[in-house]
Amino acid sequence: MRNLIVFASHEGQTEQIAERIHRRLLHHRMPSDVLDVVQHSATEIQVEAYDAVLVGSPMHFGRHDPRIRFFIEHNLDFLNEIPTAFFSVSLASASKKRKERAEAERLANEFLQSTLWNPPVMDCFAGALKYSKYGWLKRQIMHRIAQRAGAETDFDQDYDYTDWERVDDFADRFATLVRACRRPPEQRPRFSELRTPVREYSLHRTRSKRRTANLYHVVANGGRLHGWMSRANSFRCMKSPLIGRLCAKRSRAKVVAPRATRKLIQGGPILAGKHRYAKPLPRLTFRQRNA
Ligand SMILES: Cc1cc2nc3c(=O)[nH]c(=O)nc-3n(C[C@H](O)[C@H](O)[C@H](O)COP(=O)(O)O)c2cc1C
16 A cells, blocks of 8 residues: 655745655554655546645745646546545735635635545645745745745744644545545556656657747748748747747848739748749638648
């Protein structure tokens, strides 16, 4: 019997909580693998190899980690079949005001509802203020947030608000659930039956991304393809269609031939350099274009 603990963490508090749960589960003789979705691609983690899964996510700017959302959505069917648990880590859960704590719970519940995952065990833990790990801007933002919440605001030290006994209690509840739902060995899948891992950023993906970028270029140029773009340019365009269009506009402005030359040649703007006096592209019929 093996459990999986998946988490995401920016400053390490969620990771510490995951480690604590891992140690507590060992007391129950339940070994677990603790995996960080930042280091392990969600599509590479073979959840089917585990008997139970526990997921933890920190809250930043009122949102849970998008990589955790991806992991849940990617394995939704399996997660809804086995014993699972979820924990959320935020500063709002450390607040003295009941309204703010309730808000943290509401956000965690909303997050779960939006993923359609329904873990039987769920809890919200208070996080930490780690001034030593923040950059200048983050430190100012967190300083303001802490001031508003009435928490300590001394930059010189970090503050840990996590209730570690509550974390242990959460791990105990999870262990009880796992024991109650233990699967017989014949129902567990063999490793050979598991799907092969798919790399998220394969060469194929990169190529198709480049093709999409070139498509932006074509659209921005009114349907004309002025040769393939360089790799760097294509990635610049990839960031957004708007940027792509702007880049294309700029490059067009630079390379347009003088007006007199332009009049001579039908078919719109001409490229500079070696393409300057090239024949314009032939006008295609609707059928040819869609062939
Ligand atoms: C940039 C930033 C934004 C945050 N936004 C929120 C927030 O909207 N609500 C909240 O309750 N806590 C917020 N927090 C507090 C974190 O949830 C808390 O520090 C938690 O311990 C972070 O966990 P991690 O170290 O695993 O990333 C924020 C923290 C940072 C650094």
